[in-house]
Amino acid sequence: MATAHSGWIQRTRIGLLAVQGAAVFVAAAFVVAAIAGFIPGLTTNVDQLHWAGPASHAHLFGVFQVSVLHNLLHLVFGIAGLLLARTFARARAYLIGGGLIYLGLWVYGLIIDLAGPRNMMPLNNADNWLHLTIGVVMVLLGLTLAGTKTPTGADGEPLIPDEE
Numbered sequence: 001m002a003t004a005h006s007g008w009i010q011r012t013r014i015g016l017l018a019v020q021g022a023a024v025f026v027a028a029a030f031v032v033a034a035i036a037g038f039i040p041g042l043t044t045n046v047d048q049l050h051w052a053g054p055a056s057h058a059h060l061f062g063v064f065q066v067s068v069l070h071n072l073l074h075l076v077f078g079i080a081g082l083l084l085a086r087t088f089a090r091a092r093a094y095l096i097g098g099g100l101i102y103l104g105l106w107v108y109g110l111i112i113d114l115a116g117p118r119n120m121m122p123l124n125n126a127d128n129w130l131h132l133t134i135g136v137v138m139v140l141l142g143l144t145l146a147g148t149k150t151p152t153g154a155d156g157e158p159l160i161p162d163e164e
Contacts, residue, residue: 016085018145023091026098026138027081034075037066054115054122065124073121092146099138106131 016024036042043049043060049068050056056067077098084090109128112118121127 017088019088020085020091022141022145023081023085023094027078027085030074030078030081034071034078036060037071052120054119056122063126064130065122065127067122070121092142095138095142099135099142102131102135102138106135
């Protein structure tokens with residue numbers, strides 16, 4: 001909706017729907033994790049950070065094995081989420097689809113030899129269980145927060161009054 005005010009057209013400020021807010025939060029967490037994967041102190045053994053594979057001995061927070069490829073994939077996944085969070089349907093698709101991808105990555109991490117050549121990311125047991133958690137949380141957010149499409153203003157007030 002547009003209203004005339006002092007010769008300028010003003011648009012009603014619409015806040016994010018819950019599913020969009022969750023997508024922004026998850027996507028931002030991926031971007032932060034991706035950047036943290038390159039920062040000494042947050043990532044141990046940064047000097048041993050390899051492009052890919054289990055030879056990379058860098059660990060985010062000293063726990064999660066990372067590589068340049070791993071960090072870049074998190075960055076791409078986060079940026080994609082920020083872009084997709086612009087609409088209800090795309091935010092929901094990001095959360096559910098991304099959650100399913102992470103559940104698939106968890107299964108992949110369980111069935112491969114973590115020291116073998118198929119471990120391109122690289123993954124360790126901590127990564128596997130984090131991927132399970134991320135996958136479950138993203139799918140649940142996509143399913144449970146999608147219950148309402150009622151837009152709210154920037155301060156949370158409904159912009160469409162409830163019909164009585």
